[in-house]
Amino acid sequence: MGKSIYLYEPGGTSIQNMKHWIQIYNSKKLQKYDYGSKIKNKEHYGTENPPLYDLTKFENYSIPSLMTISDKDPFSNYKDVLNFIENIGNKSVANILRLSNYNHIDYFWADSAIYEVFPKIIYFLID
Numbered sequence: 001m002g003k004s005i006y007l008y009e010p011g012g013t014s015i016q017n018m019k020h021w022i023q024i025y026n027s028k029k030l031q032k033y034d035y036g037s038k039i040k041n042k043e044h045y046g047t048e049n050p051p052l053y054d055l056t057k058f059e060n061y062s063i064p065s066l067m068t069i070s071d072k073d074p075f076s077n078y079k080d081v082l083n084f085i086e087n088i089g090n091k092s093v094a095n096i097l098r099l100s101n102y103n104h105i106d107y108f109w110a111d112s113a114i115y116e117v118f119p120k121i122i123y124f125l126i127d
């Protein structure tokens with residue numbers, strides 16, 4: 001992987017979105033964006049604290065989903081994915097692609113992704 005990747009990362013997201021990910025990671029709660037003040041949260045949500053996402057809304061969710069996890073990915077680990085699946089209503093739509101030695105960006109950028117990731121995603125989509 002060349003040095004040029006760092007010119008484009010974090011691609012496809014915003015600073016606020018990154019802050020939101022950090023908030024979720026630090027709080028260990030799957031909640032909406034915290035505006036940092038009770039007044040701003042009250043303006044946006046009607047409550048002083050950001051509300052939790054209601055995962056029961058996935059109960060009627062019927063689109064199959066593929067979640068990737070790896071032992072080297074600090075942002076998508078097995079425990080968190082299992083916790084997510086446990087909290088959604090329709091567990092049958094959740095499929096897991098478990099890989100070894102992949103970091104978070106390796107799913108797209110690793111030289112081996114063309115052999116280890118992409119075919120499995122394509123097979124999942126056409127199956």
